[in-house]
Amino acid sequence: MSTVEPPSLTLPAGERDHSRGPADAPVTLVQYGDFECPHCGDIYPVIRRIQNRVGTRLRLIFRHFPLxxxxxxxxxxxxxxxxxxxxxxxxxxxMHDRLYEHQNALTDEDLEEHAEVLGLDTGRFVQELNEGVHEDRVDEDRLSGARSGVNGTPTLFINGERYDGPLEFESLLTAIAEAGDLVDIQRSMDLDNRELRETIDRSRRGAPAAGAAVRDQFSADEIFQRVTATADEDIDRSVRLLFFSGLAAGLSLGATFFGRAVMTTAYPNDPIGLGNIFYPLGFIFIVLGGYQLYTENTLTPVTLVLTRLASIPRLLRLWGIVAVANVAGVTIIALLFARTGIFNAAVAETARGFGEHALSISWSALFFRAMIAGGLVATMVWLTHAAREATARFLIVYMIMFLIPAGDLFHCITGACEVLYLAFVGGTDLVTAFVDFFIPVVLGNTIGGIAFVALVNYSMTAERRFSDRDRLQRELDWSEWLLGSYADRLLSEREGESGPTKSD
Structure with a gap:
């Protein structure tokens, strides 16, 4: 009985190929990939982790096989x-790295934005794309793959032989170590000698999925890593994604406004404050839905600025886009409730009272109450990153956000919905709402949240880098950090001639 041998690589690695690692490395890994393929996106961080582990003994070659x-x-x-x-x-x-890290942004507009962020000659880049200058090169890769038996992505060849094992870190690393006779790697893969950390899954951004000492409990450093991974993803989003995510968050807070007004009207004299039980509702939608909310998602990128992996202007860009989108969302909600007659007379009067109460408080009192609220939100962000289950996150968000209306504190976006509603029903004007409410509450929320992040979260952690992700990153210098540039975070990823071939 004959057995079918797995296909071999028909086109050997050569000078035409894009490669990471020295040409004389004992192991050559050829990948046929598709930038929109989710499985290729999954294997991308695995291969990067293997590169970090094996170093100059691995040569990676990437060939196109777009499906x-x-x-x-x-x-x-x-x-x-x-x-x-x-x-x-x-x-x-x-560009290869950026495309895999932004697989949801591959339109022509997105590609041009990627080129701008990377500091390329954008005019030349767009012209070559429009003229299809590189179409033949991509087709050559695809044809070479087809001749080697490639019919899907990702497909890997190790030293010319197709790899058909699991697309997981340990399995692929074992195959590479065997192909190159990398004795030290083979020994380290032995179950008796493997460190516990090697058995722990990590997210694509490097954040731990389980604690080192106790798997269902994170240390402060591990929580900080998860916060920073979220920040890294948030600060790197395109303007379009940030805006529409922020708009969705603003619209979600309509549930908070509606539920609180209805319940307060139904139980006007209740000493427990049953009206406040619906206040956390919109925040639950936002946290579990992954929307962008000023103070909730926009506080985490402060960690990147504190570690000088992102500049202050880049942080302010994120804050500005999300704040504008959030306000646009609550403006739509406030207009809807004020002008459509959704509220009956009693509920409308209750909703009006929310705005009147907010504007009756002095500027300084609003500021300090908002500071406390900002600290509570930052606490919620920290604790939700410490939780591993959706149920735990739900309870954390609910209990902490309930304290804001119960303590007569203020959140800038939910409060904006209340004072905008008051303005739209004729109880005040927009300038008063902005100057006497929005400004002090935004300042208070921001300062209170940053103080918590800076003085508590950041100060209580000892390690401020991800061993895999930040190995190729450098801190911004002070001018980049303060003034910003295209470099920002991406300058720290610039690998030049030596980055990809550095070993552990």
Whole structure:
């Protein structure tokens, strides 16, 4: 009985290929990939982790195999990587990394934005994309893959032989170690000698999924890593994604406004404050839904600024986009309730009273109450990153956010909905609402949250880097940190000639 041998690589690795690692490395890993393929996105951090582990003994080669019928943006993304590579092989890898880290942003507009962020010659980049300059190169890769038996992505070849094992860190690392006779790696993979940390799954951004000492409990450093991973993703989103996520958050707070008004009207004299039980509702939608809310999502990127992995202007960009989107969302909600007659007379009067109460408080009192609320929100953010289950996050959000109306504290976006409603029913004007309420509460929420992040979260942690993700990152210098540039976070990812080939 004959057995079918797995296909071998028909086109050997050569000078035409984009490669990371020295040409004389004992192991060559050839990947046929698709930038829109979710499985390729999953294997991307695995391969980067293996590169960090094996170092200069591994040469990685990437070839295009866009599955155009399933992934409409894959062909253009592949040509975009080649257009970047035409400006230097290091630029190909920077674009390669960015495309896999932003698989939800592969439209023509997104690709141009990626080129701008990476500091490429954008005019040349766009012209080459429009003219299909690199279409033949991508087709050559696809054809070579087809001749080697590639029919899906990702497909890997180790030293010319197809790898058909699990696309997981340990399995792939074991195969690479065997192919290159990497004795030290093979020994480290032995179950008796493997450190506990190697058995713990990590997210694509490097955040731990389980604690080191106790798997269901994180240390302060591990929580900080999870917070920073969230921040890294948030600060790197496109303007469009930030805006619409922020708009969704603002609209979600309509549930808070509606529920609180209805329940307060139904139980006007209740000493417990049953009206406040619906206040956390919108925040639960936002946290569990992953929307962008000023103070909730926008506080986590402060950690990147504190560690000088992002600049102050980049942080302010995020804050500005999200704040504008949030206010746009609650403005729509306030207009809807004020002008459509959804509220009956009693509920409308209660809703009006929320805004009148907010504007009756002095500027300084609003500021200090908002500071306390900002600290509570920052606490909620910290604790939700310490939780591993959705039920635990639900309870954390509910209990902490309930304290805001119960303590007569103020959140800038929910409060904006209340005072905007008052303005739209003729109880005040927009200038008064902005100057006498929104400004002090925004300042208080922001300062209170930053103080918690800076003085508590940041100060109580000892390690402020991810061993895998930040190995290739550098801190911004003080001018970049203060003034910002295209560099910001991405400058710290610039690998040049040596980055990808550095060993542990």
């Amino acid at each position: 155009t019928q399933q992934h409409p943006h894959a062909q253009q993304a592949a040509e975009a990587a080649e257009a970047a590579g035409a400006q230097g092989d290091a630029e190909f890898w920077r």
